[in-house]
Amino acid sequence: MDTPVLGVGPALAAEADHEALRIDLAAAFRWFARLGMHESVANHLSVAVSPDGAQFLVNPRGRHFSRVTAGSLLLLDAHDRGTLTRENAPDPTAWYLHARLHARLPRARCVMHLHSKYATALACLADSTMYPIDMNTMRFFGRVAVDVRFSGMALSGEEGDRVADLLVEGKTVLLMANHGVLVVGESVAAAFDEMYYFERAAETLLTCYATGKPLRLVPDAVAALTERQWRDYGQLAVDHLANIKAILDTEEPEYRKLCA
Ligand SMILES: [Zn+2]
8 A cells, every 4th residue: 555645634644654653563573583582472562553542553463473564463442341352352461461551651652572582581580680881781771660570471451550650751661570571662663772772781781690700880870871872862763673674675575564
């Protein structure tokens, strides 16, 4: 379907935005699969399509990240109580977590949840602090909330509400103890970049731990400055996703397909 450019009304313009969001999110699925950050056919990424966040796109149940297309993403309404009983229902844990997060946090346009190797390993340590030891770890200085209350799979809306309460202003990462990681962002590009760098930062920290040598920590003021400098580098996230899409356009262009 061509994206309308001229003479479109508000509804059509919104539909064009919606298509762009589908393509961006499909690209993020494909790339996380390439990076090995997926797990089986589990885990979920979502993006809000309505201003209040209630309507959102999420991956269909049981589909491998490497097979997600723009058109296969489910369009759901966080207030629709019949969602899980319908044909083509989403994964229940995806529903309970993402529906409540989008409904409660309209600013969190994109929500990504993975059990990626290094972030999950960090979440399994008694001390899950992301210590500031290099630029990537410093990016997360003050941005990480740790949910220490793992109580089984998230199979109720209460779990989503509890998680939403932990993501207070300024927190972009929720490290879920004994479980995995969740990031929020103002766009697919922002959340994708945040997840990518969090995994890299966790990899560096855990590689340092593996040496058994003491960490070379920087002062909090330096870490805080570096975190602010990262925020001024927002274009990096936009360029990152644009490059991912350019590579996929050459190597697996079917990710853009608007049919399921
Ligand atoms: Zn999970």
